Amino acid sequence: xxxxTLSAAAAGSTTAWDALVERYSGLVWSVARAHRLSHAxxxxxxxxxxxxxxxxxxxxxxxxxxxxxxxxxxxxxxxxAIRLKARQELTGDIDLFEEPVADPIxxxxxxxxxxxxxxxxxxxxxxxxxxxLRLLAAPTEPSYEEISAALDMPIGAIGPTRGRCLEQLRVxxxxxxxx
Amino acid sequence: xxxxxxxxLMRDLQDLLGRAxxxxxxxxxxxxxxxxWRTIDADLAELLADSIVDKQPAGVRSSGTGPRIVTFESExxxxxxxxxxxxxxxxxxGQIDPPGSVTVTVELDDGAVAATTTSDELGRFELRFDEGxxxxxRVDAPxxxxxxxxxxxx
Numbered sequence: 001x002x003x004x005t006l007s008a009a010a011a012g013s014t015t016a017w018d019a020l021v022e023r024y025s026g027l028v029w030s031v032a033r034a035h036r037l038s039h040a041x042x043x044x045x046x047x048x049x050x051x052x053x054x055x056x057x058x059x060x061x062x063x064x065x066x067x068x069x070x071x072x073x074x075x076x077x078x079x080x081a082i083r084l085k086a087r088q089e090l091t092g093d094i095d096l097f098e099e100p101v102a103d104p105i106x107x108x109x110x111x112x113x114x115x116x117x118x119x120x121x122x123x124x125x126x127x128x129x130x131x132x133l134r135l136l137a138a139p140t141e142p143s144y145e146e147i148s149a150a151l152d153m154p155i156g157a158i159g160p161t162r163g164r165c166l167e168q169l170r171v172x173x174x175x176x177x178x179x
Numbered sequence: 180x181x182x183x184x185x186x187x188l189m190r191d192l193q194d195l196l197g198r199a200x201x202x203x204x205x206x207x208x209x210x211x212x213x214x215x216w217r218t219i220d221a222d223l224a225e226l227l228a229d230s231i232v233d234k235q236p237a238g239v240r241s242s243g244t245g246p247r248i249v250t251f252e253s254e255x256x257x258x259x260x261x262x263x264x265x266x267x268x269x270x271x272x273g274q275i276d277p278p279g280s281v282t283v284t285v286e287l288d289d290g291a292v293a294a295t296t297t298s299d300e301l302g303r304f305e306l307r308f309d310e311g312x313x314x315x316x317r318v319d320a321p322x323x324x325x326x327x328x329x330x331x332x333x
Contacts, residue, residue: 009214012217014211014214017211017214018211018214021207021210021211021213022207025202025206025207025210026202028210029202029206033200039203042206043203043205043206043209044312044313044332046206046209046210047206047209047210047213047288047313048313048330048332050209050210050213051213051216051288051313051330052329052330053213054213054214054216054217055216055218055223055329055330056223057217076232077332079232080229080231080232080332081332083231083232084231084332084333087231087247115195115198115199118191118192118195119195119199122192133189133192134196136189136193137189137192137193137195137196137197139193139197139201139202162185162189163182163185166185166188166189167185169188169192170184170188
């Protein structure tokens, strides 16, 4: 099914392309947000990733792995975006009033108390845990292969790390008084 | 600790993030529109190296502020550029190989042409243009197929 979608997109079908974008936007967006990019930078990374797929539609050797290909590409573009930003800061070539990169989610959205607690507990986790859980929570439920590509993490490490991170999250939640 | 509890917590987190940080519609729409950039009339010069993300060779000190060196490569053409930022403008110093006089154009992803020039006989060129988030280069030579580079975030 993916093979035909990909080859149809390569052959010129915008419908097939739209289907690919619909299917994988959640994954690519989550990769960018897992790397703690701001809204605007994440949007840029997602768009660069799609442009790269457009360039390479004829060259994807294994259509079943288009998700992993997108995840790898998005990770590379995240690193590029982070380095570009750091460079601009080094050279002083950055608007001081630009939105901060650090906090990707606007807390006011989290109306319910349980949400707020869960979010704050999540934010106390180590970077690696936040990245992994953020991706595992992507709406399209990425495969371990895609997550491995997105985080450059061995597939065999994902399950155990997931367990350890969720355990930590539960301990932090309990520490904050959540039941 | 049971797998069941972990799965419940994972679902809570998925639900939270799904509500708090959905993929913006505009991002999906832009992704669909990216298909308009499909190029079938030119060869692709892939992004082979970018000094700000590639590991430096051993012994070379990685400098955060040195010039950014980028290499694109197609089957028949290599494009090396040095990217410099000058106030609110970008300056590209480049060279194509094999050398020769060709037209080099900077395209922006909103469809605009930011700058265009002709390389000298040694294949060297210089381009200046206002800030753009993402560019690609197009190389047109009289007796060869056109080449477009992969997109380069600046």
